[in-house]
Amino acid sequence: MKITRYIASVVVLLSLSTTMLGQQGEVVDKIIGKVDDKIILKSELEQAYLQFLSSPNALQFDGDARCFLLKDMVESKVMLAMAEIDSVIIDDARVDYDIQGRAQQIMQRFGSEDAIRQAYGKSLDQIMEELRPDIEQQLLIQQQERDIVADVTVTPNEVRKLYNNIPKDSLPLYSTEYEVGMIVKQPEVDNDEIEQLKKKLLGIRERILKGESFEIMATLNSDGPTSANGGNLGFNQRGTMDPAYEAAALSLKPGEISMPFESSFGVHITQLIEKRGNEYNSRHIILIPKPSQKDVQEAVQYLDSLREQIIAEKITFEEAAKQYSDDESTSVNGGFMSGQFGSLRVPANGLDPELYFEIDKMKEGEISKATTVQVSADDQVARIIYFKKRIAPHRANLNEDYEKLKAATIQMKKSQKRQEYLQDKMKEVYIEVAPEYNRCGIINNQ
Structure with missing residues (x-):
């Protein structure tokens, strides 16, 4: 799944690269795959292969990468064909939003319109207009895949069954984790x-x-x-x-x-x-207004007063965070940081070093006094920390890691349903792959 997500993330880059190579006349292209009326070019596969080799995924992959990439491309074309048959529609506003995000990424990469023109010989607007069909297709594929697995759910019994079917010595080993909350106050500028x-x-x-x-x-x-x-x-x-x-x-x-x-x-x-x-x-x-030291100190005093109310049990930490914290990413969780799969447990390497050293000096259940944190060269915020709990290294178990096991079960069921869907639909559409890729067994998978 990680590699599949990686492939989807380079669609725009592939389109740009293929277009430029074609303009320069450096690639003699040919069709190596067909799914109904949709084609896969050799240049697309080779560009995907080069991108794959330069990614961290290459270090973890053991197999024929070209076959894997081509199979994924064929499956994407099948998904696209079925999206068209099922009349899946992507709202223009959704396409525009995605194009805007991609355009911002390109602008950040090159720094200016002039640099983009020098690299591609055209404006950013022209490039995005050319890429629009590719982005629309990618969004159609993503929506079709979401629709296929939208009704996948799991029961506690299924989670338990998955857990019991994993040999005990093969269960994942989790490192030390922490339950840490914070309330942040942004100084109010005079x-x-x-x-x-x-x-x-x-x-x-x-x-x-x-x-x-x-x-x-x-x-x-x-x-x-x-x-x-x-x-x-x-x-x-x-x-x-x-x-x-x-x-x-x-x-x-x-x-x-x-x-x-x-x-x-x-x-x-x-x-x-x-x-x-x-x-x-x-x-x-x-x-951008810059708070004075007086503004910062007032924020510190505000949080110290709030801390006293929490300690006196006039308000819970969670309630105070939801009502008063300026950190939107944690306030929705009652001030707590979130880890993998929505869990409120965070591994040590997921903590900011400064935060890690702060809680290392605290006892479980303790709420720190307010301190200032430098969030940028000119910006400080005030913060109190609630060190709720430390979970020692352990092998996965149902009591402590249910949410992680549930997420793994859901992902497994989604992958299985997606694969069953593809195997079924690949019998309904016309698929052809160039003989040089017969080793990949793509047609045989029907």
Whole structure:
């Protein structure tokens, strides 16, 4: 399953690489597989093979990798054919969202539109438009697979049966695990700081209105990761950006620059570049407020007061975390960190080193006093830690590891149902594989 997920993750890269190789005339391609009217090219297999060799999965794999990859490609084409037969539909908004995510990954990889043009001879928008059919097909395949296994459930008896069928000396050995909770408080920046940033942005806005380049001013002044790209955010779907930012951008006419405004990320000015249907293209300059030491100390005092209430049993740790913690990733779990399969137990190597050394000095059941944590070069938060329990190394058992065993049972049933589905549907569709790959036994699997 890990390798299958890996293959799916390189679809866009393969499409890019194959397109460029074809343009340069370096590959004499041929069809090596057919599933109904869908084809598999030799270049696709070879590109997948090269990507596989450079991945960590190659070190764990023992077998004919080309056969494995080709079999997976055939199975994906079967899934695609069945998705079309079953009239599976992917909403355009879902496709647009995925394209946006892929475009951001490409932009992060190359750093700028100019670098992308130099590498591919076309704009990012042109590249994503060419990749759109591949992304749509990938999403169709994923949806078809989800639909196939959507009703898979397991009973406690099935989990117990799986556990009992594993030889005791073959049960997984789990290292030391921890149940650790935290409540985080983000310092609230003084209003004077916000007003100073707005004043600075007003000055920058005036300079732009007088003729200076927005992009140059963004590069020189913006705190955001887009500063290196002149503050450009590219096209975004309505409803995907911070609501305050989107409201400000969409209230403008193309070319207009907003007055300074606040969002959950900082203080901005934005310029609307273009509206296109349900999308809009904009750029911005953001200044991120930096809390003073007084602001940080007030956050520490707030958490120390909350800790006293927890110790006095006026509120439980879990309730306090859900109500007051600024860390969304843990507050939903009552402050507790989550491990594999949704378990609230985290292995030692899954803990941040600083957090690990903190709990190493604590006793089980203890709640620490509030301390500050440096989360970035200019950003501190206050935090209290609840060291609930330490679980010693042990072999898997039903009492302590039920959720992990349940997840393994579900995954096994899903894999089995997927394989049974493929074996059945491969008898219904036309499949042809080039003779040089007969060794792979793909047709024989029917």
